[in-house]
Amino acid sequence: MESKLSKLATFMKQKYDNIIKNNTSLIETTKANNSSSDKASVSDKENSDEEDSDEEDSSYIGSDGIDIHVEFDTRISSIDGMSVRAYFTVYKHNKMIKINIDSKYITDRDSDDEFDTVCYYTTMLFNDFAKDQKDNQFVSYYIDEFMQAITKFSDIIDKLKFNRTIGEFLIEGEDDENEQEIKLMQDFFSDIKNISLDCEPCSICNEITKTKTECKHSLCYWCWEQLIINCDSSSSNKCPICRECL
Numbered sequence: 249m250e251s252k253l254s255k256l257a258t259f260m261k262q263k264y265d266n267i268i269k270n271n272t273s274l275i276e277t278t279k280a281n282n283s284s285s286d287k288a289s290v291s292d293k294e295n296s297d298e299e300d301s302d303e304e305d306s307s308y309i310g311s312d313g314i315d316i317h318v319e320f321d322t323r324i325s326s327i328d329g330m331s332v333r334a335y336f337t338v339y340k341h342n343k344m345i346k347i348n349i350d351s352k353y354i355t356d357r358d359s360d361d362e363f364d365t366v367c368y369y370t371t372m373l374f375n376d377f378a379k380d381q382k383d384n385q386f387v388s389y390y391i392d393e394f395m396q397a398i399t400k401f402s403d404i405i406d407k408l409k410f411n412r413t414i415g416e417f418l419i420e421g422e423d424d425e426n427e428q429e430i431k432l433m434q435d436f437f438s439d440i441k442n443i444s445l446d447c448e449p450c451s452i453c454n455e456i457t458k459t460k461t462e463c464k465h466s467l468c469y470w471c472w473e474q475l476i477i478n479c480d481s482s483s484s485n486k487c488p489i490c491r492e493c494l
């Protein structure tokens with residue numbers, strides 16, 4: 249009997265293969281228009297699990313700098329109480345699968361000086377390699393590799409705890425040294441009057457946090473999210489200190 253894991257892994261592999269095949273055709277068509285002589289064949293490779301068809305892709309995708317990847321949304325909507333979008337990114341380039349967990353509500357603003365526009369990026373709360381890069385080649389994935397990635401992901405998410413100080417998910421029991429260091433430094437240096445620190449008590453919950461609003465006020469992501477979720481439609485999300493928009 250086919251397990252849930254291998255069913256999911258098989259589905260992901262098929263979807264990945266199809267998308268890559270279609271994307272490769274698309275790019276090759278574009279390229280064929282630019283340089284008529286270059287005509288690599290993709291259509292004849294019918295879902296073969298072998299590495300043979302991928303070698304010719306590598307040269308030109310690499311040289312064009314196109315990073316083809318396929319995302320799989322896990323449909324997980326919250327982890328440890330934080331609203332998230334959690335997904336796998338399967339890269340064609342470098343053969344790696346990443347686990348990404350982004351905040352559903354909190355975005356980072358980044359202004360582009362050249363055009364003076366402001367871009368919004370979803371705030372990354374966690375990422376890790378589910379399958380680390382082994383080589384620099386374009387090779388197809390095996391079902392086993394998807395199975396390993398899914399297994400690693402499900403093991404990790406079960407242990408994730410949201411850390412207000414750092415503003416990220418940490419794997420329970422790992423890496424709390426950093427948090428401890430931040431708190432000790434803050435505790436010691438906060439008594440000195442003519443300095444400011446990049447970590448201060450959150451404006452709402454008072455937990456020491458590294459995360460700050462655009463207006464430079466300390467606000468942990470936990471409280472930040474609560475502000476956004478609980479704001480009524482008549483007022484937009486405002487900084488609790490200066491009322492600037494979040």
Ligand SMILES: [Zn+2]
Pocket residue numbers: 412450451452453454455467468469470471472
């Ligand atoms: Zn807080």
Ligand SMILES: [Zn+2]
Pocket residue numbers: 461463464465487488489490491492
């Ligand atoms: Zn503010």
